[in-house]
Amino acid sequence: xxxxxxxxxxxxxxxxxxxxxxxxxxxxxxxxxxxxxxxxxxxxxxxxxxxxxxxxxxxxxxxxxxxxxxxxxxxxxxxxxxxxxxxxx
Amino acid sequence: xxxxxxxxxxxxxxxxxxxxxxxxxxxxxxxxxxxxxxxxxxxxxxxxxxxxxxxxxxxxxxxxxxxxxxxxxxxxxxxxxxxxxxxxxxxxxxxxxxxxxxxxxxxxxxxxxxxxxxxxxxxxxxxxxxxxxxxxxxxxxxxxxxxxxxxxxxxxxxxxxxxxxxxxxxxxxxxxxxxxxxxxxxxxxxxxxxxxxxxxxxxxxxxxxxxxxxxxxxxxxxxxxxxxxxxxxxxxxxxxxxxxxxxxxxxxxxxxxxxxxxxxxxxxxxxxxxxxxxxxxxxxxxxxxxxxxxxxxxxxxxxxxxxxxxxxxxxxxxxxxxxxxxxxxxxxxxxxxxxxxxxxxxxxxxxxxxxxxxxxxxxxxxxxxxxxxxxxxxxxxxxxxxxxxxxxxxxxxxxxxxxxxxxxxxxxxxxxxxxxxxxxxxxxxxxxxxxxxxxxxxxxxxxxxxxxxxxxxxxxxxxxxxxxxxxxxxxxxxx
Numbered sequence: 067x068x069x070x071x072x073x074x075x076x077x078x079x080x081x082x083x084x085x086x087x088x089x090x091x092x093x094x095x096x097x098x099x100x101x102x103x104x105x106x107x108x109x110x111x112x113x114x115x116x117x118x119x120x121x122x123x124x125x126x127x128x129x130x131x132x133x134x135x136x137x138x139x140x141x142x143x144x145x146x147x148x149x150x151x152x153x154x155x
Numbered sequence: 156x157x158x159x160x161x162x163x164x165x166x167x168x169x170x171x172x173x174x175x176x177x178x179x180x181x182x183x184x185x186x187x188x189x190x191x192x193x194x195x196x197x198x199x200x201x202x203x204x205x206x207x208x209x210x211x212x213x214x215x216x217x218x219x220x221x222x223x224x225x226x227x228x229x230x231x232x233x234x235x236x237x238x239x240x241x242x243x244x245x246x247x248x249x250x251x252x253x254x255x256x257x258x259x260x261x262x263x264x265x266x267x268x269x270x271x272x273x274x275x276x277x278x279x280x281x282x283x284x285x286x287x288x289x290x291x292x293x294x295x296x297x298x299x300x301x302x303x304x305x306x307x308x309x310x311x312x313x314x315x316x317x318x319x320x321x322x323x324x325x326x327x328x329x330x331x332x333x334x335x336x337x338x339x340x341x342x343x344x345x346x347x348x349x350x351x352x353x354x355x356x357x358x359x360x361x362x363x364x365x366x367x368x369x370x371x372x373x374x375x376x377x378x379x380x381x382x383x384x385x386x387x388x389x390x391x392x393x394x395x396x397x398x399x400x401x402x403x404x405x406x407x408x409x410x411x412x413x414x415x416x417x418x419x420x421x422x423x424x425x426x427x428x429x430x431x432x433x434x435x436x437x438x439x440x441x442x443x444x445x446x447x448x449x450x451x452x453x454x455x456x457x458x459x460x461x462x463x464x465x466x467x468x469x470x471x472x473x474x475x476x477x478x479x480x481x482x483x484x485x486x487x488x489x490x491x492x493x494x495x496x497x498x499x500x501x502x503x504x505x506x507x508x509x510x511x512x513x514x515x516x517x518x519x520x521x522x523x524x525x526x527x528x529x530x531x532x533x534x535x536x537x538x539x540x541x542x543x544x545x546x547x548x549x550x551x552x553x554x555x556x557x558x559x560x561x562x563x564x565x566x567x568x569x570x571x572x573x574x575x576x577x578x579x580x581x582x583x584x585x586x587x588x589x590x591x592x593x594x595x596x597x598x599x600x601x602x603x604x605x606x607x608x609x610x611x612x613x614x615x616x617x618x619x620x621x622x623x624x625x626x627x628x629x630x631x632x633x634x
Binding site: 083085086087089090093094098099103104105106108109110111112113114115116117118119120121123126129131132133135136137138140 | 196197198203266267268288289298299300301302303304306307308309310311314315316317319402403554555556557587588589592593621
């Protein structure tokens with residue numbers, strides 16, 4: 067898959083293949099965790115990989131709770147680590 | 156069948172899911188002249204098994220109606236979509252199902268990046284072909300990033316050509332572990348070990364009597380050769396007892412286990428790895444059929460499945476089910492069940508049959524054969540009770556609500572919880588984003604229930620996926 071799409075993760079510039087999932091793009095860029103849990107502040111990343119578990123939630127362009135495993139990267143996406151439920155306190 | 160109050164925009168059949176079962180069902184129903192809508196949350200047909208197989212080459216496929224292979228069906232599906240006979244809605248999620256004036260109403264939500272977009276489809280008949288997901292059994296450290304389901308590792312590699320790590324340990328139970336390992340090897344990862352909790356030595360003898368199962372056995376032999384070539388150790392009667400790492404997975408602790416999956420003391424050792432792909436069979440996605448009041452039963456693997464008759468009709472008139480939702484049996488079983496569900500739905504709607512009576516006999520025979528094969532697999536790869544002994548009180552059980560095994564045990568032992576619903580209310584296990592899909596089987600097993608009622612209670616979900624309040628409000632107003 068040729069890197070064609072540019073996006074950022076927590077401000078860092080990264081590339082992804084066309085139609086690649088956000089989770090796959092992050093893992094290929096060496097990022098294994100992109101969420102911290104609401105109670106234990108535990109790091110989470112890809113788990114079920116097919117949209118069932120909601121563990122891979124990430125904030126995209128200000129919108130929290132996007133499942134990284136079944137959502138494709140789009141050009142210039144601003145992807146950010148989701149802290150807790152993703153809503154700024 | 157007379158439908159006096161039929162909605163003007165109602166279709167004949169809605170098919171939920173575009174995996175092997177859904178594609179087959181839609182094609183057969185459309186051949187009979189039914190107007191078909193197919194809903195799927197993926198971007199291409201094929202479901203989990205055919206993920207990444209976005210283009211099917213027609214060269215090797217005999218595109219005669221008699222060719223009912225998945226490749227042929229997929230080509231026909233694409234043609235029927237192009238001609239308008241099938242209305243294929245990719246990237247839509249069915250979040251609720253109901254019956255209104257003898258018609259099925261399926262409420263849809265856009266994908267996560269378009270989740271405020273809503274729609275609804277009304278139809279005279281409905282086929283549920285929503286597949287399954289990996290069954291998980293908690294163990295210490297299983298929430299570390301780098302630990303993922305076998306299906307997740309598989310879809311990452313097949314769908315996105317990315318491996319979850321350089322060295323991936325594959326663990327759990329079932330022949331799926333071999334398929335996952337094979338995919339990972341194909342995509343350039345190394346597999347330090349396959350950790351299989353059961354001892355499948357008898358598989359070949361048990362299944363050798365099953366004529367068509369030999370094809371599947373051949374697939375397994377292919378995997379075995381590849382794994383031998385790559386010198387991948389296949390550790391039977393072994394389990395991963397802990398995932399270790401600071402912030403992400405760095406190693407797993409594995410141990411030899413007895414027949415009941417109890418750890419053999421002194422056999423523990425550490426295997427370094429970057430990722431762990433783990434799964435203990437599959438859990439059927441039954442919730443939309445459950446919303447419609449369809450009766451459930453227990454599959455050969457002890458999991459909740461939709462109860463169907465020999466024609467794949469459920470207890471609800473006009474509602475049919477196919478594939479993993481009627482019993483986890485793999486992709487070939489799903490395909491032939493899809494064929495039968497498509498034929499049954501056409502018959503229900505009074506349309507001419509698309510399959511010859513001989514063709515239908517072959518389909519029914521194949522379903523029985525794959526069912527037998529699946530039963531043999533479930534006998535060989537059961538979940539044994541000893542798994543619970545590796546679950547410490549501080550082991551996470553519900554990943555969403557961060558509930559520990561100790562809290563679940565307390566709900567049972569001290570608070571008197573006697574069903575999964577009570578455990579859920581006391582502890583919040585199963586009340587999070589995934590609505591108990593991931594922890595449901597484990598909580599039920601920790602409680603020692605294992606009944607249709609208990610598993611069914613845990614799998615009752617008014618909304619299959621979260622829907623923004625604003626979208627729901629609009630939906631209700633549009634009625």
